[in-house]
Amino acid sequence: MLVEAAQSDPAKFDALYDLNFERVYAFLASRVRDRAAAEDLTSEVFHKALANLPRYEWRGVPFAAWLLRIAANAVADQFKRAAREFPSPDDPPEAPADRDLQASELRAIEHRAQLFHLVGQLPEVQKRVVYERFVEQRSIREIAKRLGKTPGAIKQLQLRAVQNLRAQMEGGHG
């Protein structure tokens, strides 16, 4: 229904984006291992999806799977572009042979996307520590200074955040 709403009014693409951003990003980050490249490709995938939305039809392929197929193609194209830009006969970049995702990979992506969602639900200060530490890659000392806390307190917050996430990933039985 969200898809139909967005097809008739592209301004409603928002909801689809919110539902699928983490999933698409998790997939791309796992493939390219570089934040800037993952961001570029994520941007490319959603713009393509928005442009091609009128052509999406329900044919047994869920919308998320359709997006991931666009993403897999984007990764394969990027490998080809890289091979053209920096050709190296010794070490040809491998284009992923199979653009269809295996069930195990899909499960891993769902798991990762769920984790990214859960970070958003952490208590504010734990969330801040997670972003500063893992995204900004700041040192404990630096975070302590920025948050006006001791390094020991930041380490405790980091532990609690990770423990919280683990417990929730395991359905509250962590």
Place this chain on the structure above:
Amino acid sequence: MAKRSLALQLDEAVQAMLVSLQPRPEKAPDRELTALVRVAQALRELPRKEFRAALKSDLQRRGSMNEGTAAGAGAAAAARALHYQRPGLTSITPYVIVRPAAQFIEFLKMAFEGVERVRMPAPDGSIMHAEVSVGNGAIEVGDGNEEYPTAPGAIHLYVDDADATYDSALQAGATSIYAPTDDHPSGDRWGAAKDQFGNLWYIATPKGWTPGPEGLRSVQPYLHLREAHKMIAFLEAAFGAEAMGVHKSPEGAVLHATIRIGNATLEIDEAHGEFQPMPCHLHVYVPDTDAVYAQALRAGATSIETPQDKPYGDRAAGVKDAWGNSWFIATYLGR
């Protein structure tokens, strides 16, 4: 307190993971810790909030204007502006200017399994600029010329097997300074060699779980300096650097210090014996080139080049410190 020690153990693992070689094998890993480290590893790929928001508003704009084209450049450029480091490089990269650079690149490949990923030839066939990945770090390379004379340097490499890497360095043409030993004051297994271009290589494998305050980068510039303690003050003032683990002699000479800038580190010590000053070139990515350039001049550096936008997509400037080292300051503009 068991809780506190888990916090410390997790943080040690996180530090090692954020700037490390491969995850190190743990002795008898604790089950809870192992599960937490798995979550922490996944968090390394957490998307940036700013990027998520920028892309969303870009899509909203396109959606409401009903012009869903496949360009996508707007959000990417806006989001990338927050990325001040060129992909593949960290905050500090040694820039080794030697002659002939092409042969040096072959040495890096043979000795350290370096992977050449960029090579830009100059019109005369020499190498204007090249980048070689080594482990999780990189070394930039160029041919010396009148403007930039050759300047070999000292580089500390963290590798998985110091003995094997030391051997392959010698096979690639380096000469031994000393073979890897367990008796080095760092506690790491550590050997040293000099290559045929004049660079010194300290080849080390950390022993046990000793990632240090910020974990390990494979490639760390190592500066031997006179009055090394003054360099710490200079780097703090110029780059907002943080000194970590400063070991001094009773007389106050710096025996060893690790200095962090952004997400990378370099090491310094007081020049001694055969380890004398080798003024070198360093490439430093910072969030704001203009601000750091001004700070560096205030801290006593002299200008090599004022900040300007470069055709290759960086804003860049250059300064020379009081020891003769050149610092190329850059901010990646995401082009």
